[in-house]
Amino acid sequence: FRPIQEEIIQSVLDGRDTLALLPTGGGKSICFQVPALCLDGICLVVSPLIALMKDQVKNLENRGISAAAIFSGMSRRQIDIIFENACNGQYKFLYLSPERLKTPLAIERIKRMKVCLLAVDEAHCISQWGYDFRPSYLQIASLRTWIPKTPILALTATATTEVVEDIQEKLVFRAKNVFQQSFLRKNLSYSVLYEDRKRDKLLDILKRVQGTGIVYVRSRGETKEIAQFLQQHKISADYYHAGLLPEERNARQDAWLAGKIRIIVCTNAFGMGIDKPDVRIVVHMQLPDTLEGYFQEAGRGGRDGLKSYATLLYTPGDGVTLRYQLQASYPSMDKIRMVYQALGSYTQLAIGAGLGESFDFELSHFCQTYKLEQPSAHAALRVLEMEGWIAMSEAAVAPARVLITASREGIYDYQLRNRQADTVFKTLLRAYPGLQTDFVDVSESAIAKYANMSKDAVCKILLAAHRDEVLVYEPKKDKPQLTFIRERVGAENLTIDLDAFAARKKRAEDRLNKAIQFAEDHVCRSQQLLRYFGEADSPACGICDVCTGRHKPANVATDFTTYEKKIRAVLKHEALSVEEILQAFAPKRHEMVAQVINFLVSEGKLVMDEQERLTCV
Numbered sequence: 001f002r003p004i005q006e007e008i009i010q011s012v013l014d015g016r017d018t019l020a021l022l023p024t025g026g027g028k029s030i031c032f033q034v035p036a037l038c039l040d041g042i043c044l045v046v047s048p049l050i051a052l053m054k055d056q057v058k059n060l061e062n063r064g065i066s067a068a069a070i071f072s073g074m075s076r077r078q079i080d081i082i083f084e085n086a087c088n089g090q091y092k093f094l095y096l097s098p099e100r101l102k103t104p105l106a107i108e109r110i111k112r113m114k115v116c117l118l119a120v121d122e123a124h125c126i127s128q129w130g131y132d133f134r135p136s137y138l139q140i141a142s143l144r145t146w147i148p149k150t151p152i153l154a155l156t157a158t159a160t161t162e163v164v165e166d167i168q169e170k171l172v173f174r175a176k177n178v179f180q181q182s183f184l185r186k187n188l189s190y191s192v193l194y195e196d197r198k199r200d201k202l203l204d205i206l207k208r209v210q211g212t213g214i215v216y217v218r219s220r221g222e223t224k225e226i227a228q229f230l231q232q233h234k235i236s237a238d239y240y241h242a243g244l245l246p247e248e249r250n251a252r253q254d255a256w257l258a259g260k261i262r263i264i265v266c267t268n269a270f271g272m273g274i275d276k277p278d279v280r281i282v283v284h285m286q287l288p289d290t291l292e293g294y295f296q297e298a299g300r301g302g303r304d305g306l307k308s309y310a311t312l313l314y315t316p317g318d319g320v321t322l323r324y325q326l327q328a329s330y331p332s333m334d335k336i337r338m339v340y341q342a343l344g345s346y347t348q349l350a351i352g353a354g355l356g357e358s359f360d361f362e363l364s365h366f367c368q369t370y371k372l373e374q375p376s377a378h379a380a381l382r383v384l385e386m387e388g389w390i391a392m393s394e395a396a397v398a399p400a401r402v403l404i405t406a407s408r409e410g411i412y413d414y415q416l417r418n419r420q421a422d423t424v425f426k427t428l429l430r431a432y433p434g435l436q437t438d439f440v441d442v443s444e445s446a447i448a449k450y451a452n453m454s455k456d457a458v459c460k461i462l463l464a465a466h467r468d469e470v471l472v473y474e475p476k477k478d479k480p481q482l483t484f485i486r487e488r489v490g491a492e493n494l495t496i497d498l499d500a501f502a503a504r505k506k507r508a509e510d511r512l513n514k515a516i517q518f519a520e521d522h523v524c525r526s527q528q529l530l531r532y533f534g535e536a537d538s539p540a541c542g543i544c545d546v547c548t549g550r551h552k553p554a555n556v557a558t559d560f561t562t563y564e565k566k567i568r569a570v571l572k573h574e575a576l577s578v579e580e581i582l583q584a585f586a587p588k589r590h591e592m593v594a595q596v597i598n599f600l601v602s603e604g605k606l607v608m609d610e611q612e613r614l615t616c617v
Contacts, residue, residue, distance in 0.1 A: 002027045008179045009035050012117060012153050017173040019123065019154045019164065021180040024299040028155040029056060032119035035153075036093065037065070041116030042086055045095045046140055048122055050393050053095040060093060068439075069095035072358045072393045072481035076105070078439065078474055081403060083109035085438060098125075098136035099391040099483050101143065103356050115147045120171065123154035124292075127166035128500065129507055130159065131290040135388035136485065141172045157299075158292040161534035183295070183533045187302045190525035191311045191545035192518075196591070198285055198313045199226065203233055206263065209309055211280030212256070215265040216297055218286045226285070227265040236262040242269040242480075243364075271297060277304035284312045287519055289322050290511045291532050294518070312519060316595035319516040320578055323601055324612050326512055329379045330505045332610065333496070339380035340389070341491040342370040347482075354484035361392070361482035386504065387496045391483045399441040399476055402428065402462065406470040414470050423451045424461045439472070516598070522546055563589075563596040568616050571606075575613035 001009075004020075005027055011018045012035040022028050036043035047053050053069040060067040068082050068091050079100075086094045087109055100106055118140075124130040126137035144152075152171050159167065168176055195201040206213060215237075217223055223239035230237035238252050238261045256264045257276055264270060268288070282301040288294040294312075302308025344351070346366055347359045363381075367374045384390045406414065415422040427450045432440045444462070448455040459475065466473040518528050526541035540547050570576065570584045578597060582590050597614070600606040606614045 039116035041114035067093040071097040189543040213281035240266040319598040337491040360479040
């Protein structure tokens with residue numbers, strides 16, 4: 001076992017509620033898979049990540065361990081069959097997305113199951129003080145009513161001391177019980193480099209540090225631009241973001257994992273659940289808005305224990321940009337209602353309908369249809385998700401699946417009456433054993449090849465058999481899913497908890513300020529990260545840019561008073577945007593002015609309104 005895995009497993013086997021904090025790549029899944037295999041009954045695993053659920057189900061099945069997953073986008077019939085199979089002891093592991101726990105179908109079936117363990121992955125999502133709060137996670141504790149003797153194992157890679165306490169409280173732990181591996185990464189050198197010419201510096205870094213790498217950027221467009229820039233300079237690179245077709249994402253990820261591509265340039269959509277031990281360099285072109293996010297992404301370097309580098313390229317203007325984006329992430333109530341109204345029209349849901357229903361949902365098409373700006377629409381959807389009105393899932397390829405429900409006699413009769421269906425059924429039964437007892441992933445293209453007909457013809461035959469209730473056919477899905485957690489209401493009746501909304505915004509501001517402080521303070525990088533996660537007495541690492549003397553702190557003090565006075569004079573008569581303030585200074589002064597503005601905002605001496613204009617306090 002890796003460090004503390006055995007202790008966690010023993011705690012679960014002893015029947016104790018357990019919270020395990022293991023760093024990225026620390027082997028969290030083993031901590032619930034091993035005890036579940038030792039115990040009698042089924043293990044329920046709650047996870048928000050569809051792609052990760054599917055990967056783990058596939059890996060378990062490859063080892064001869066029965067498993068299934070239920071997530072957004074599946075039909076009620078398919079969900080019903082999987083739940084029934086779980087009640088009958090057909091699976092050892094059942095993975096569930098959190099929004100599925102609230103449904104009457106789930107509650108009634110879980111009551112009938114012999115549940116030996118409830119595992120909660122990404123457990124920080126249950127805490128409103130965490131950086132990725134998901135209201136659907138609050139439903140997990142209600143399961144304890146139906147399975148009172150079943151222990152809970154909560155797992156996460158990143159949680160502050162406050163979040164650790166909150167997780168145990170929200171999951172109603174019978175007694176506090178935390179196993180935490182230190183967040184210290186002795187082999188990982190953190191550096192913050194102040195650079196205006198970031199792409200040139202990136203090129204320099206990748207030429208000096210050999211081996212596989214990840215480059216994180218904030219926008220999808222930038223992934224392609226930087227990958228092409230690296231290719232032009234003879235560096236093997238490709239790009240990855242959630243907007244690519246699933247086949248493209250999988251192909252690029254697999255090529256990088258296999259070492260066919262050296263550098264992957266990506267958004268934060270890349271990396272979750274990917275365990276590549278020999279990543280030597282992780283570069284952030286911009287500062288993430290939380291230290292949790294930065295630590296998790298930087299931590300994908302050096303999992304093999306060998307020397308690796310995590311480098312952040314930073315300019316003081318980055319902090320100002322992040323503060324703009326933070327304000328935009330908390331839209332007005334009017335904007336939220338407008339987006340909710342458009343969502344009802346987009347899904348063609350009647351008022352009073354929609355509870356538990358899932359829809360294919362592409363943000364770009366939604367915004368184009370209703371003439372909405374994508375960033376503000378996404379922000380409004382996130383608020384609706386936080387408030388428990390909807391749930392959104394990432395795009396994940398769900399292959400076509402088939403389960404034959406008719407009896408042998410029923411199948412034979414159907415084949416006699418449908419000659420074309422006869423060929424397809426014979427191919428199915430020959431090529432996919434087991435589909436009369438459980439869902440089996442199938443390929444319409446492969447069936448078409450063996451049956452000597454077109455793929456479209458195969459799909460039509462399967463759909464007809466589905467309508468005739470001879471089998472259950474779920475066509476391939478590859479689009480993001482949006483699920484209504486509550487019945488649709490009129491936009492005028494939409495409510496949110498304004499106090500909670502304000503508190504979340506304040507917490508987000510605090511986390512952002514900590515991230516900016518990490519980049520700007522002349523303090524050991526490792527010490528700053530460890531203190532943030534509650535390890536107050538950590539020693540200096542000796543290998544970061546500060547410890548080795550490579551750090552050049554931003555000279556905010558130089559002429560600070562002069563700049564502040566002029567900024568206040570410019571703002572004396574009216575509120576202005578940062579760009580408008582900068583026009584009052586020579587271009588060569590813009591970087592320093594932005595730095596001073598950044599400091600004044602962080603100290604509360606300047607305040608930004610909803611139109612992103614600044615005023616003096």
